[in-house]
Amino acid sequence: MQLSRVSDVDPTVLLNDRQKQCLRLVYANLEAKEIAIELGLSPHTVNEHLRDARRILGVSRSMQAARLLNEAEDPERSVSRPFGVEVGSVAVEQEVEPEIVASEAVVGGNRYRLSALQRLGIVVGLAIGIVVLGGALVGTTDLVARLLTKYRVDISDEPYKR
Numbered sequence: 001m002q003l004s005r006v007s008d009v010d011p012t013v014l015l016n017d018r019q020k021q022c023l024r025l026v027y028a029n030l031e032a033k034e035i036a037i038e039l040g041l042s043p044h045t046v047n048e049h050l051r052d053a054r055r056i057l058g059v060s061r062s063m064q065a066a067r068l069l070n071e072a073e074d075p076e077r078s079v080s081r082p083f084g085v086e087v088g089s090v091a092v093e094q095e096v097e098p099e100i101v102a103s104e105a106v107v108g109g110n111r112y113r114l115s116a117l118q119r120l121g122i123v124v125g126l127a128i129g130i131v132v133l134g135g136a137l138v139g140t141t142d143l144v145a146r147l148l149t150k151y152r153v154d155i156s157d158e159p160y161k162r
Contacts, residue, residue, distance in 0.1 A: 011057050012072040019053040020069060022046055027066035 015023070018039075025035045032050070036043040050062045057065045114122075148155070 010072055012069050014056050015053055015069070019049045019056075022049045023053055023062070023066040023069045026050065026062045027070050 012020075021039060022035055025038060030038065032043045032046045035041075036046045039046070041049075050065070053065050053069075054060065054062060057068050059065050059068065147153075
């Protein structure tokens with residue numbers, strides 16, 4: 001019987017359950033504070049779990065570690081879910097813990113639970129707001145210029161120089 005070398009072993013098997021949970025939530029695009037709330041930990045503890053997982057997997061970024069774990073757990077589905085795909089059906093196939101499925105349902109491509117039409121409305125509203133504020137700025141500048149001209153104020157006069 002021949003023993004396998006350490007380099008032949010998948011490094012994801014060296015991760016503990018908490019590190020794997022944190023990495024799954026990183027893969028779902030949650031930040032450390034959100035992961036901490038989801039798992040009932042402090043953000044500092046989450047960052048420690050992520051740091052240890054990165055060290056074990058030999059990567060420099062948490063998302064890289066999360067991708068490695070995702071590929072190891074589900075090699076056929078190593079790409080992220082397309083927008084609009086129901087997460088519940090994936091959870092049944094993969095037998096994922098319900099708490100993780102709930103967080104992925106919130107984050108899975110639509111982090112703030114807004115429809116595409118609502119997002120478009122926000123973008124249009126912001127664009128209109130920018131145009132209105134730009135017009136107000138131009139109008140104010142024109143008003144100041146007219147007042148200075150009307151009262152024959154020359155800002156190059158001595159009282160305005162410093």
